Amino acid sequence: MTVLLSYADYAEMRWKNGQGVTREVCRFPGSEAYDWRVSVATIRENGAFSRFSGYLRNISVLEGDGMFLTLDGQRSALIPPFQATDFNGDSDAYCEVVGGPLLDFNVIYNPQTTQAAVRWACDGEWAHPQGTLLLFNAGDALDVAVNAQSFTLQHYDSLLIDAPATLAVNAGADTHFACVTLLSRSSRR
Structure with a gap:
């Protein structure tokens, strides 16, 4: 199944530590004790991140000049836009x-x-053999074909694909999109 997720429909919530706002793209399952969650967050000023005990995290800058993360006392190099960390x-x-x-x-x-x-x-064609794939559009309109079915993702829209598929993405020169692959540990071979 393939589902288009519109940025306008992402639920907005306060950070666990109260210092920022997150817009949730999606989570699985939909309960508080999820296996995974994808979101976008606004960071207005320097500060601490919420802890997510028992979870691993990946962060990328979408808008802005970048950031430094200090993790357990170790300061990172500059994290520029579109660098997954x-x-x-x-x-x-x-x-x-x-x-x-x-x-x-x-x-x-x-x-x-x-x-x-x-x-x-920025573009490409590939096969998605198993698990869940989320495409997140960080640029202008993005045309995606999934098993020959066409979708157009507007700025910050996402496409959730949870079945094997063949994908083709045609994008402009200034377009970036995230490919998030999520595999259940019970289904891995």
Whole structure:
């Protein structure tokens, strides 16, 4: 099954620590104890991230000049836009915003139940053999064919694909999209 998720429909919620706002793209399952969650968050100023004990995280900058993350006392190099960065949800994480407010893209997952990978692309054709694939459009309109069915993703829309598929993405030069692969540990071979 393939589902188009519109940015206008993403649920908005406060951060666990109350210092920011997140728009949830989707989560599985829909309960509080999820296997994985994908979201976008606005970071207006330097500050601590919420802890997600028992989860691993991946973050990318969507808008803004970048950020530095200090994880358990170790400061990272500059994280520029569209660079996927992994870290442990149990870490003491502090963010320094570069050049004003930024918007980020987050994947949070339970490593006991889920294997996750995030990569940024501009176009391409490939097969998705198993698990769940989420495409997140960070640019202008993005045309995607899934098993020859056509979809158009507007800015910050997503496409959720949870069956084997062949994909083709045609995008402009300034378009970036995230490919998030989510595999259930029970279904891996």
